Amino acid sequence: MLEKDSVFLTMEQAISAVCLDFRQYESQVLLFSEIIGVLSKGDIIARREMGKEGIWIRRTGDRKMRWLEGPQLIDGMCDILSDSRPDPSVLAAVCARVFQTRAFPDKDPTTGQPGIRILTGMEGFTCRQCGxxxxxxxxxxxxxxxxxxxxxxxxxxxxxxxxxxxxxxxxxxxxxxxxxxxxxxxxxxxxxxxxxxxxxxxxxxxxxxxxxxxxxxxxxxxxxxxxxxxxxxx
Ligand code: SF4
Ligand code: SF4
Structure with missing residues (x-):
């Protein structure tokens, strides 16, 4: 694999990059449901409603389900991700879904710090100069x-x-x-x-x-x- 075809992110950087992705686009409800499934150890219950752009979420300690949509849902997802403290393999699975590419646990080549290597998926890209x-x-x-x-x-x-x-x-x-x-x-x-x-x-x-x-x-x-x-x- 060419160095330019992948990036290494520490655990903290990977979590920040995922949240940046969440905030960059409209609420990605289907993706968020999948991620809750990856992160939950039985402590998060989530339910979608057909035709609606939000998710009912209940976390350990909540008295009842809360309906989240739009920016509230995005903030809620970033909180869930940070609070979950995922291990490298779980975070790699989250990154793979979020960035729609391959991602796997790795170590920083210089410091040995654990993190995630993410393939950019940029091979095959050609700028069409469309402006x-x-x-x-x-x-x-x-x-x-x-x-x-x-x-x-x-x-x-x-x-x-x-x-x-x-x-x-x-x-x-x-x-x-x-x-x-x-x-x-x-x-x-x-x-x-x-x-x-x-x-x-x-x-x-x-x-x-x-x-x-x-x-x-x-x-x-x-x-x-x-x-x-x-x-x-x-
Ligand atoms: S000019 Fe067009 S093809 Fe090139 S990077 Fe911009 S949007 Fe993409
Ligand atoms: S936005 Fe302006 S500076 Fe940036 S690539 Fe396009 S033409 Fe160049």
Missing amino acids: KCCQRLDYHNEVTAGDVAYWEQAGRSDVLEWVGAFEKDGQATIYRIWMKPGTRTVAETCPFLQKISDENKWICRIHDVKPRICREYPVSRKHAVMTGCPGFGN
């Missing part, structure tokens, strides 16, 4: 301080003029891309996206220095499918 990700996804808050520091070091004022910086007392600066220069408004589309004339294809004018969120998109086959990327021919 959908640049135009449709809301990635504007995902720029990192590292991206900004890199542009500063590289003297990329052409990029920086489209970056908004927001400071709150005592907190780290938060950055936002792509803000119309001199305003607090996000541009209709990325200023660096350019259509190839006479072709229904798009290129990134700052490909070599684009932010990490753009470099890493999509992170997995599921991510591509769930966000409308046709890179797998879907």
